[in-house]
Amino acid sequence: MPIALTVNRKKVSVTTDSDKPLLWVLREDLHMAGTKFGCGQGLCGACTVLMDGQAVRSCQTPISAAAGKAITTIEGAKALPQGAALVEAWQAIDVPQCGYCQAGQILSATALLQANPKPSDAEIDEGMNGNICRCATYIRIRRAIRMAAGLPDVTGDAA
Numbered sequence: 139m140p141i142a143l144t145v146n147r148k149k150v151s152v153t154t155d156s157d158k159p160l161l162w163v164l165r166e167d168l169h170m171a172g173t174k175f176g177c178g179q180g181l182c183g184a185c186t187v188l189m190d191g192q193a194v195r196s197c198q199t200p201i202s203a204a205a206g207k208a209i210t211t212i213e214g215a216k217a218l219p220q221g222a223a224l225v226e227a228w229q230a231i232d233v234p235q236c237g238y239c240q241a242g243q244i245l246s247a248t249a250l251l252q253a254n255p256k257p258s259d260a261e262i263d264e265g266m267n268g269n270i271c272r273c274a275t276y277i278r279i280r281r282a283i284r285m286a287a288g289l290p291d292v293t294g295d296a297a
């Protein structure tokens with residue numbers, strides 16, 4: 139049975155098992171490789187996408203739950219004002235080391251800034267909780283979120 143959804147503002151339809159994870163629909167059926175497989179258990183955040191503006195773990199979200207919803211992946215993040223600001227800040231600060239987790243990080247940060255345009259450091263930490271960076275670029279991630287939110291750099295370092 140076909141399942142209709144909107145991915146990065148484009149209406150698509152896929153015919154697949156209703157319990158197939160959204161992650162694999164994006165990667166295998168729609169050929170969008172930006173969303174990464176990390177742990178497969180929804181614990182690391184590498185697979186994070188936005189579903190109707192909310193950050194969700196696509197490895198644990200069955201495609202049936204995405205039916206009729208608007209999905210934003212890293213490929214579409216720059217179409218959102220917060221996503222565009224975050225991508226620019228990520229590049230300016232040179233956030234990624236290996237880069238594997240960064241798509242999920244940016245999408246979680248996009249959801250955070252959509253809900254709270256001027257978060258405190260504690261709110262950033264809480265909003266990004268569950269997004270794991272094995273390279274430990276957490277300080278740069280926080281700086282980039284602050285930059286995208288138009289908040290002052292409190293590290294004392296120039297970007």
